[in-house]
Amino acid sequence: MASRLKVLISAYGCEPGKGSEPGVGWQLATHMARLNDVWVITRANNKAAIEAELSKHPIDNLHFCYFDFPAWARFWKRGPRGVNLYYYLWQLGIRKLARQLHAQVGFDVVHHATFVKYWVPAGVAVVTAPFLWGPVGGADTPPLAFWPGLGCRGFVFEAARCLARWIGEHSPSLHFTARRAALALATTPATAARLKKLGTRKVELLIEAALPxxxxxxxxxxxxxxxxxxxxxxxxxxxxxxxxxxxxxxxxxxxxxxxxxxxxxxxxxxxxxxxxxxxxxxxxxxxxxxxxxxxxxxxxxxxxxxxxxxxxxxxxxxxxxxxxxxxxxxxxxxxxxxxxxxxxxxxxxxxxxxxxxxxxxxxxxxxxxxxxxxxxxxxxxxxxxxxxxxFTWTKRVEQLNSYYHMIVNTQE
Structure with a gap:
């Protein structure tokens, strides 16, 4: 049986009872705690739901640390409005907390889990432990022949998305994330190609979705x-x-x-x-x-x-x-x-x-x-x-845990 590792997971989206990326963060954290000692950095606005669930169903070896900017510094974010900019700033903001936790705990591996956008830097990449990035995605774009069928709003959205990716790919913080990754997991071949171009040493395909x-x-x-x-x-x-x-x-x-x-x-x-x-x-x-x-x-x-x-x-x-x-x-x-x-x-x-x-x-x-x-x-x-x-969470977590041990053993 593989030895237990001390793992730090970054999960901006992490909430019990939810689907999509908040569900990914929660399912990953709770399943991974069966195999390792897990610390999770997530948003402070997830705290009430997480603590309520843990009070009813405690989970050993699982610790949550919360971070958000003060209300006065994020007054402009309302629901989905401004989420992309806030997510980018949040990744930069958790770097100090991640370093402090590493100084206290001494992590064996750090893992960026959510969100899945490859063109945004991962805050936990600053921790000097083997770093797993992903699965991340977002590089796929429909051929230009399909753009007129998107309508005006869809056309503008796709153009803005391409611009955001281009800006992100020229960010020094993103290139630092790519260089720090001992392994990056891409959800699609198109994303794998972009990660390699950013300078990531090793890239493998792994889909994000899984079901209980x-x-x-x-x-x-x-x-x-x-x-x-x-x-x-x-x-x-x-x-x-x-x-x-x-x-x-x-x-x-x-x-x-x-x-x-x-x-x-x-x-x-x-x-x-x-x-x-x-x-x-x-x-x-x-x-x-x-x-x-x-x-x-x-x-x-x-x-x-x-x-x-x-x-x-x-x-x-x-x-x-x-x-x-x-x-x-x-x-x-x-x-x-x-x-x-x-x-x-x-x-x-x-x-x-x-x-x-x-x-x-x-x-x-x-x-x-x-x-x-x-x-x-x-x-x-x-x-x-x-x-x-x-596509079960047991299968997905076994795969990710094997990647943890692989990058730790490689680092040694």
């Missing part, structure tokens, strides 16, 4: 959908960069009888998507559910046959693993985290060469899964096995 074992089993036990109507489903925010307009175009192109496209989620792009469905003459077959409570959303997922995830860039995400755990074949684009998460045995990965060709290939994948029940059943079984093998 009990959730995998619960999803596996969801009842099968009715035979009719045949339903395709998307679950997520209705944002321009999620590519839902491509799915609607593809669904219209299919023209399959007794079929529906269910869209579960909400966002600023919803009105345009409703108008698009009406314009294409399929409004009666496209259902907009809005944002649903999680259990209701999963019930709706169980009533569908195929999961469609046409996102134009996601570093990873939980939607595809959750859908696969529920036995749904996945149709996604061959870009970003979903292209790493989904194998050819579990679904279809559609290349991005032009919007027209992508819509055609999305429609063909929909048609194949509609017509070929044997293929659908094989992909369903393969998807569930894939999740059980690769």
């Amino acid at each position: 074992e009990q959730e995998v089993q619960a999803l596996k036990k969801l009842p099968p959908p009715p035979s009719e109507p045949f339903r395709f489903v998307y679950l997520g925010n209705l944002l321009w960069l999620k590519g839902v307009h491509l799915a609607i175009h593809a669904f219209a192109r299919c023209g399959l009888p007794k079929t529906e496209l269910w869209l579960i989620g909400d966002g600023p792009y919803r009105a345009k998507l409703v108008n698009l469905a009406e314009k294409l003459g399929i409004a009666g077959n496209v259902r907009f559910f809005g944002k649903l409570p999680r259990q209701v959303a999963l019930q709706r997922l169980s009533e569908c046959h195929v999961y469609v995830h046409p996102s134009l860039h996601d570093s990873g995400g939980w939607a595809c693993p959750e859908a696969m755990a529920a036995g749904k074949p996945v149709i996604c684009l061959d870009i970003g985290g979903p292209a790493v998460e989904v194998t050819n045995e579990c679904g279809f990965k559609i290349p991005l060469r032009s919007p027209e060709e992508t819509v055609y290939l999305l429609a063909e994948a929909m048609r194949r899964l509609y017509l070929d029940s044997d293929l659908r059943l094989r992909m369903s079984a393969a998807a569930q096995k894939h999740v059980e093998k690769e």
Whole structure:
């Protein structure tokens, strides 16, 4: 059995009972404390939820340290507004705390866990212990041919994102982070290439998303959908960069009888998507559910046959693993985290060469899964096995712990 290490984890997002990056921070910290002695630096505004959970369910060998700037210094940050700038400043702000903790504890390894943005420096990189960076992502960008379809806001957002990455990649602090990393974990090949260009010595691929074992089993036990109507489903925010307009175009192109496209989620792009469905003459077959409570959303997922995830860039995400755990074949684009998460045995990965060709290939994948029940059943079984093998938190933490010991042994 491997010896226990003293580990410092930086997790800006870390909160019990949450999904996405706050869930990553919490799940990583609590699972890793079973194997090592863990200290976590996170935001002070996570403290109430964390301390309330630990008072009910104490966890040995897990210690939290909280940092935020004073209220007067962050008055401009309200919810998601200003989060990127505040996150950058927070990383710089935790450096002193990380050094102080290292002087007191003497860490064997330090680990930057959340957020997943590769172009922001990691504050814990200043600690003179072996440093694991990631998984980080964010380098994937859709081809320029797809930008006009994003609409004005989406176009501006993507342009601003590219500018932010360019500025970040020229930051001395980011280059210091890259040089300090004994190992960097990238969520996608595109991010791996950027990390190598920044000067990181060793880079490996590892997807960020994982699910608790009990959730995998619960999803596996969801009842099968009715035979009719045949339903395709998307679950997520209705944002321009999620590519839902491509799915609607593809669904219209299919023209399959007794079929529906269910869209579960909400966002600023919803009105345009409703108008698009009406314009294409399929409004009666496209259902907009809005944002649903999680259990209701999963019930709706169980009533569908195929999961469609046409996102134009996601570093990873939980939607595809959750859908696969529920036995749904996945149709996604061959870009970003979903292209790493989904194998050819579990679904279809559609290349991005032009919007027209992508819509055609999305429609063909929909048609194949509609017509070929044997293929659908094989992909369903393969998807569930894939999740059980690769996407549980026990598996992910074992992988990260092996990386801890590898960089510690290499350093020695």
